[in-house]
Every structure is written in C-alpha cells, then in structure tokens.
Amino acid sequence: MTNQRQIIQRQTTLRKPIHCAGVGVHSNVGVSLTMLPAPADTGIRFHRTDLGANAVIAAHADNVIDTTLCTVLGAKGFSGALRVATVEHLMAALAGAGIDNATLEIDGPEVPVMDGSSAPFVFLLECAGTQMLNAPRRGIQVLEEIRVDEGNRMARILPADRFSLSCTIEFDHALIGNQSVGFDYDGNFSSELSRARTFCMEDDVLKMRAAGLALGGSLDNAVVFSNDSVLNEGGLRYQDEPARHKALDLFGDLTLAGAPIIGRVETFRAGHAMNHRLVTALLENTAAWRMVDMVEHDVLEDMPIAAAGGGA
Ligand SMILES: [Zn+2]
Secondary structure: OEEEEEOOOOOOOOOOEEEEEEEEOOOOEEEEEEEEEEEOOEEEEEEEHOOOOOOOEOOEEEEEEOOOOEEEEEEOOOOOOOEEEEOOOHHHHHHOOOOOOEEEOOOEEEOOOOOOOHHHHHHHHHHHOOOEEEEEEEEEEEOEEEEEEOOOEEEEEOOOOEEEEEEEEEEOOOEEEEEEEEEEEOOOOOHHHHOOEEEEEEHHHHHHOOOOOOOOOOOOEEEEOOOOEEEEOOOOOOOOHHHHHHHHHHHHHHHOOOOEEOEEEEOOOOHHEEEEEEEEHHHOOHHHHEEEEEEEEOOOOOEEEEOOOOOO
C-alpha cells in the first residue's frame, strides 16, 4: 500500500545570460536586450539601462500604463521616460519556458519585435537554459469567477485545478472570420503558439503609420492581410495564425498578474485592454483568489505509509 506525496514545484531562472537586438515595431528604435538570471522571488523585471541604475520596472499589471495596440509598462513619477512597450511576446515566451525570475536589460523604449512572434525569444531561452532555484513556485489559485464585459467583448477567469485558456476572435474578413484556440497546462507553447505572428490589415498599416504607430512594422514582423489574400511570401504559419497570436498575447498579458494563474481563462473578441482589465479585476478582488504552493501534476512520488509517518 502506498501514499502519494505531492511534489512542490520550484522557481526557476535562466542558467546564463543571453542577448539579442532588433527594432521596436511601433517606435522603429533600435534596441538591445539582455536577459539575465535573477534570484528567487525577484519575478520578471525590466531595467532600462539607458536611464540609469534605478530605472527598473516590475513586469506587473500595476505598472501597465497603456494598452493601445500593445502592452506598455511604465513607472509613474519617473519623468514619464521610464517605459517599456510591447512586452507581451517576450513575457509569453518566458512563461512558456517556465521562467519565474529574470532581469531584462533593455537600452530603449520598446522590446525588439523580432519576427512579430515569440519564437525568437523561445529560441534564446532554450539557448540560455533553465536553472532550478531553492524556493517554492507560488501560484494564484482562482476561487471565484471574475468576468469583465465591454460591448460584445468578454474576458473571464473560472476556478480550475490547472491553468488553461480559450481565446475566440471574430474578424469580418474572408480569411479570418471566427477562430477559437485553446491552450492548457500540458500544452507545448513552443509548437502550439510561439510561432504565431502579429497581424493587421493592409488598410490599417497606412492609418497606423499616420498615427505614428507601427513605424518599424513590415512583412518581416507581421502578417498583413489584403482584402482577399495574405501579402507575406510563404503565407501563414498556422491555418488559424491570428487566433493563435491572440492566445499568445493573452498568455503574455496574464503573466502580469505576477505569478502563474491556476484557473481557466476564456476570452471573446478581447485584446490587450480587455486582458489587462481582467488581470486587474482579479488582483483587486482579493476574495476571489489565494496564493498557493504549486504542485507537480504529473510527478507523484509513491512512498510507503510507514515512511510518511502514517499520515493521510
Ligand atoms: Zn501580439
């Protein structure tokens, strides 16, 4: 007769520093990004090295200052200059790789867009490797439904014993239409979501440029749809690439809760603004969740009852 003992997950960081460079999709500013290991309970934080030693922002929903087209972190009261835009694809890659703690040094105002997906960051994190830390991984266990609505957009989190998400989009476009994508605790972020690129309509590119946005955008870092075709050579990476990218964005935005969410997340026609409202609503409703040590679901260690002291 055996008793199954739960294995507590441990926090992680990078095994070694890793570096990349590129341009910001909205700012078109060239930036250099170095990801560094960090001790347990640091969380993920950005350090704007061009603004001095104290220019550090925690990757947390409390520090979100804009959600127009991308998620922007900033420190209120730091002369307005301390901001880091388009954090979501990098944050999704870190979560997908199971990295809890890292310092992300960046010397400009926006994370490099790379190819418009999370795949280049996933590759970098695989190169860096993962280091286990001697501290339990804590998660946000959802106890009650949290829901936000805005017109025909909806986002909610439901209690569940593991993380999962479902993301539904609706675009009045022949090649997009209605698409739904699910991703869960056992999912492979690298293969299922990470390669999905950001996307836009050909008409919107001109409008965004006029508004001073997407200045660094090109067919190298976004899927561009005309009225009836995909303008990128090579077409789509997944048949439902737009929904997968929205799921990637959601996965990245959810990390700004500050710890992994144990619950089921569902969104309908949502974007960064709704994702942020959902995370904020969750964190503000402190009766709707509690922090718990996260346990391994798949590794249960059999041990004799006698050795466990006869405990239940
Ligand atoms: Zn995105």
